[in-house]
Amino acid sequence: MYTAVVTVTLRPSILDPQGKAMQHALHDLGHGAVQQVRAGKHIEMQIDAASAEEAERIARQACEQLLANPVMEDFAVTVEQAEGTPAA
């Protein structure tokens, strides 16, 4: 079993109203040092695969088909052996 961590972020050219709202709220709380905030998604998947390479391939397909919008978003995938499971 492998754990794939997927990070989906808006492309830099895309406006991020959620991040702007966080930034304004932080300014109102006194955190004027926070100059920019960008919000994205963090997705953890447990994948039953024969190797880390296969788990990464499945995770990338999941991003391309479902988890990320290729027009507006980029994604990054990291895979590691899940805790407490032997190598497949």
Next chain:
Amino acid sequence: MYTAVVTVTLRPSILDPQGKAMQHALHDLGHGAVQQVRAGKHIEMQIDAASAEEAERIARQACEQLLANPVMEDFAVTVEQAEGTPAA
């Protein structure tokens, strides 16, 4: 200028309907190997601080005050020098 990356995740005991929906959709797409999906937030902040330690302190305060719900969520913070900026 420092870049703080915040990851906010639901505590393990909290049900995650968004993750369940992703998992079911992935099964429908043929990815039966995906055993569990948990959804969280990925937040990147540009922080104007005198040191990495100060930037991390600000980012942690932001999480405690605004970005994470302490009843249901955990958060992790990593800080690194922003690209293209000299050390403050």
